Structures are given as C-alpha cells and as structure tokens.
Amino acid sequence: MRARTVAITAALLLSAGCAQVEMRGSGDLGVIVERSAGRLQVVDTTRQTSIGVIAGLGDLSHASVVYSRDGRYAYVFGRDGGLTKVDLLRLRIERRIVQSGNSIGGAISQDGKLVAAANYTPGGVRVFDAETLEMLADIPATYGDGGQRAKVVGLEDAAGSRFAFSLFEAGEIWVADLSVPRAPKIQKFRNIGRQPYDALITLDGRYYLAGLFGEDGVAMLDLWHPERGVRRVLAGYGRGEQPLPVFKMPHLEGWAMAGHLAFLPAVGRHEVLVVDTLTWREAGRIAVAGQPVFVMAQPDGRRIWVNFALPDNDKVQVIDTETRQVVRTLSPGRAVLHMEFTARGETVWISARDDNRVTVYDTATFERKAELAVEQPSGIFFTVRALRFGF
Amino acid sequence: MRGWRVPWPGVALACVLGPALADELAPARQADLVRLVRQDCGSCHGLTLNGGLGPPLVAAALGDKPAAYLKYTILYGRPGTPMPPWRAFLTEADAEWIAARLLEGFPDAR
Numbered sequence: 042m043r044a045r046t047v048a049i050t051a052a053l054l055l056s057a058g059c060a061q062v063e064m065r066g067s068g069d070l071g072v073i074v075e076r077s078a079g080r081l082q083v084v085d086t087t088r089q090t091s092i093g094v095i096a097g098l099g100d101l102s103h104a105s106v107v108y109s110r111d112g113r114y115a116y117v118f119g120r121d122g123g124l125t126k127v128d129l130l131r132l133r134i135e136r137r138i139v140q141s142g143n144s145i146g147g148a149i150s151q152d153g154k155l156v157a158a159a160n161y162t163p164g165g166v167r168v169f170d171a172e173t174l175e176m177l178a179d180i181p182a183t184y185g186d187g188g189q190r191a192k193v194v195g196l197e198d199a200a201g202s203r204f205a206f207s208l209f210e211a212g213e214i215w216v217a218d219l220s221v222p223r224a225p226k227i228q229k230f231r232n233i234g235r236q237p238y239d240a241l242i243t244l245d246g247r248y249y250l251a252g253l254f255g256e257d258g259v260a261m262l263d264l265w266h267p268e269r270g271v272r273r274v275l276a277g278y279g280r281g282e283q284p285l286p287v288f289k290m291p292h293l294e295g296w297a298m299a300g301h302l303a304f305l306p307a308v309g310r311h312e313v314l315v316v317d318t319l320t321w322r323e324a325g326r327i328a329v330a331g332q333p334v335f336v337m338a339q340p341d342g343r344r345i346w347v348n349f350a351l352p353d354n355d356k357v358q359v360i361d362t363e364t365r366q367v368v369r370t371l372s373p374g375r376a377v378l379h380m381e382f383t384a385r386g387e388t389v390w391i392s393a394r395d396d397n398r399v400t401v402y403d404t405a406t407f408e409r410k411a412e413l414a415v416e417q418p419s420g421i422f423f424t425v426r427a428l429r430f431g432f
Numbered sequence: 433m434r435g436w437r438v439p440w441p442g443v444a445l446a447c448v449l450g451p452a453l454a455d456e457l458a459p460a461r462q463a464d465l466v467r468l469v470r471q472d473c474g475s476c477h478g479l480t481l482n483g484g485l486g487p488p489l490v491a492a493a494l495g496d497k498p499a500a501y502l503k504y505t506i507l508y509g510r511p512g513t514p515m516p517p518w519r520a521f522l523t524e525a526d527a528e529w530i531a532a533r534l535l536e537g538f539p540d541a542r
Contacts, residue, residue, distance in 0.1 A: 100479055103478075104476065119482065143478070143482065144487075145484070162483065286516030287517055289475055290475070290476065376471065
C-alpha cells in the first residue's frame with residue numbers, strides 16, 4: 042500500500058514536470074518527415090493520427106531515420122549533415138550534432154550502441170555513440186591514389202557490429218567491423234560495378250546487394266562468406282536496350298520478398314525485376330506504370346507496392362506476388378515519395394509531397410482509412426524498424 | 433555505360449537561341465519551376481541546392497559557368513552521369529529561366 046502511494050506520488054510529480062507525456066509504449070509510433078520545414082510529425086499508427094511535432098532538424102530533404110532498440114529514440118540523418126536524436130515519447134530533441142557537410146543516411150548497429158552516418162561531403166562514414174552522439178570513428182572513403190573521396194551510399198547494418206556500404210564514384214563495397222569502435226577494421230571489395238547508387242541488406246542480415254546505376258546489374262556480397270567476394274547478379278538485365286532517362290534515383294530499402302522471390306526496381310525501365318534468391322537469377326519482370334522508385338513488399342509478402350519517378354509520381358501500383366499482375370493503381374496525390382507499412386501490414390501510409398498529405402490505406406481493401414495533413418511529407422518511418430536489419 | 437547519346441553540337445544550338453525568351457514566362461509557370469527545381473532537382477542536388485549525389489547549384493558553386501551551358505545541361509543531361517535530360521518537362525524558355533535564376537541565386541519556394 043505504501044509502495045503504491047509512493048509510486049502514485051512519483052507519477053504525479055513526474056507528470057507535473059512534463060505535462061504532455063503519456064505513459065505509453067512506443068511500438069506503434071512513427072515519424073513523418075516534413076522535408077522543407079525541417080520538422081517531424083510523430084504519429085500513432087493505432088489511432089492513425091499525429092500526436093505531435095518536433096522542429097529544428099535542419100535540411101530534411103532526403104532525410105532518413107533509424108531507431109534505438111527500444112523504439113523510443115529516432116536518429117534523423119539530414120541532408121545538411123545534421124544527426125538528431127529525437128525522443129518520441131517526450132516529443133523533443135534529445136541531442137543534435139552537425140556531423141558533416143552533406144549526408145545521405147545512416148544505420149544503427151545490431152546491438153544498438155553505434156550509429157553510423159553515410160556522407161557525401163566529406164565522402165565517408167562516421168560512427169557515433171548512440172547514447173551521446175560522440176564520434177568514435179571516422180572512415181574516409183578514399184579511392185584511387187588515395188587523394189579522392191567517394192560519396193558513400195547504401196550504408197547498412199550487418200551482424201556483429203559491422204556496417205556495409207558502397208562508394209559511388211569508386212565502384213567499391215566496404216565492410217567495416219566496429220567491434221572495437223575506435224579502431225575499425227575495413228575490408229574492401231573493388232571493381233564491384235559502375236556507380237552503385239543504393240543498397241539493401243536482406244532481412245536475415247546475410248546478403249548485401251548494391252544496385253548499379255552505371256550498368257545493368259546488382260552487386261551481391263554474402264556476409265556469411267565475405268571470402269567469396271562480390272558476385273554480379275542480374276547482369277545485363279536491360280539486354281542492351283537504351284535505358285530511359287532516370288528522373289529520380291530508385292531506392293533499395295528493406296527487401297521486397299515473397300517466398301524465395303525478390304522484387305527490385307529496374308533502373309531506367311518501366312519494370313520491376315523478379316529475382317529467384319535460390320539461384321540469384323532473373324525469374325521475370327513485371328511491366329509497371331513508370332520508373333519504380335520504391336518497390337516494397339507488404340509484411341506478409343502477398344503484394345508489392347510500387348511508386349514512381351516523374352512524371353508518374355502521382356501513382357502507386359500494387360502487384361500480386363502469386364500472379365505477378367498489377368492488381369490496382371492508386372492515386373494517393375501529387376509527388377508520392379514514400380510508403381511505410383505498419384508492423385503486420387494491415388495499413389500502408391503513403392506520402393504525397395505536393396498535396397501536403399499522408400494517406401493511410403487498408404492493404405486488404407485499398408480503402409482510405411485516414412488522411413493526415415503534413416507539410417511536404419517525404420519519408421515515413423515506423424518504430425518497427427528498430428527490430429530489423431537494414432532499416 | 434548508361435547514357436543517352438546526345439549530339440554535343442546541341443550546345444551550339446542552345447547558344448544561338450534567343451536570350452529574351454525567359455522574360456515571357458507567366459508568374460504561375462515561374463512558381464512551378466521554382467518548385468520543380470527545389471523539390472525534384474533537389475532530390476539529387478539538395479533542397480537548398482547545396483549538392484547531394486549531384487553537384488551544388490548555388491551561385492557561388494556555379495561560378496562563371498555560362499548560362500547556355502547550364503541550359504543545355506538541364507535540357508539534355510550529362511551522359512555518363514545520373515543527370516537526365518529534362519526536355520520532356522521543360523521548354524527552352526523554362527530552362528533558360530532556370531539557368532538565369534541559378535546564376536543569380538535561386539529563389540525560395542515562397
């Protein structure tokens with residue numbers, strides 16, 4: 042009884058100190074980036090509503106987010122090199138640093154202790170203590186005679202305090218082992234293909250795949266067997282045809298997977314590529330409305346959702362993975378930039394930048410369940426990412 | 433190598449086209465172009481145009497690059513790089529207007 046009184050008193054004292062904090066978990070929360078305003082909206086995916094705004098995050102064009110293991114803190118990587126640790130429960134900035142001149146994204150280590158940022162300027166990777174954002178390692182992406190630095194893309198977390206990333210100009214994949222954070226060990230894979238533009242890691246953390254912009258193909262590294270080197274898969278998928286101009290770089294994120302089939306955006310073609318992951322050979326291609334940017338599987342793998350580059354960026358197409366047919370074309374608004382599924386996939390949230398809204402769709406019925414007013418929304422990131430490789 | 437083979441003599445073509453076209457753009461079109469540059473070009477060059485996968489497009493970074501060169505790059509892209517040709521979306525006058533604004537410091541969205 043006495044203990045309970047103390048607890049209640051403590052709770053009252055706490056709530057008096059910060060009135061808006063609700064006692065709650067973070068498993069159904071997320072953030073939506075308001076790219077021009079430099080703000081995040083924090084959303085509750087159960088109530089399908091915004092619960093607050095966190096401002097002051099700098100230039101959030103192309104911002105991306107990773108989560109602490111407890112799903113409470115979001116690490117936001119801004120274009121301007123800002124790295125901001127945000128508390129979703131207290132709706133405030135916990136810490137913020139500007140760690141480079143130009144950043145593209147980042148990752149968090151398997152144990153949640155290290156946050157790594159991929160930088161364009163200066164080209165390289167910097168690794169920070171997830172708790173304090175103190176810099177622990179600086180890995181310049183030097184190549185050639187050592188005087189040049191490449192832009193780093195496709196930074197992904199791998200098992201055992203490792204990070205894998207690609208060097209755009211150099212055509213290299215590096216794996217950095219940060220078991221001793223202040224003394225990273227780097228393994229370099231050279232001549233992996235021209236202009237890797239982004240990468241993903243499979244959900245099991247085993248395969249790192251870098252999409253190539255400068256040629257048709259994907260570079261694959263088996264992280265269980267790095268000694269086997271980088272293999273080329275889907276080489277020459279364009280069959281020598283002239284590619285179309287690419288008005289927005291495709292993104293490889295997560296792993297659009299159904300059974301043993303994986304689905305990837307084709308660069309410069311109005312196609313989604315299907316890959317058999319047992320053989321790593323092409324298993325087909327699906328014609329779609331435009332050049333795919335994101336090709337994302339529902340968590341159950343039953344359908345693939347695709348958005349597009351200009352001028353088809355007002356559409357989203359849904360592909361049934363059993364029949365490999367487009368089963369629905371949606372119009373979520375102008376300039377669709379991102380899609381995010383709730384953990385078990387009953388809804389997908391889609392941002393339409395030029396209509397200043399995020400629409401929540403029921404994935405089973407395609408019905409619009411809710412609409413949120415968000416200023417120029419881009420990325421949507423739910424806390425379920427905290428529990429996965431490659432998110 | 434990925435690229436859309438564009439004849440470089442096109443540069444000369446871009447140079448002979450009249451310089452006065454850009455002044456005739458309607459205000460609504462100008463607003464569209466500001467948004468296009470900030471948002472869509474911004475996906476590679478950054479919303480602030482300080483660069484990303486693509487180089488910075490702020491006035492200081494462009495230095496004394498000729499307007500005709502920028503206009504040509506906008507319309508025809510840069511083969512061998514991710515810069516695509518935008519001529520499906522932009523007229524000569526649009527590209528000329530964008531090039532001129534870039535050189536003097538591109539306006540904000542509002």
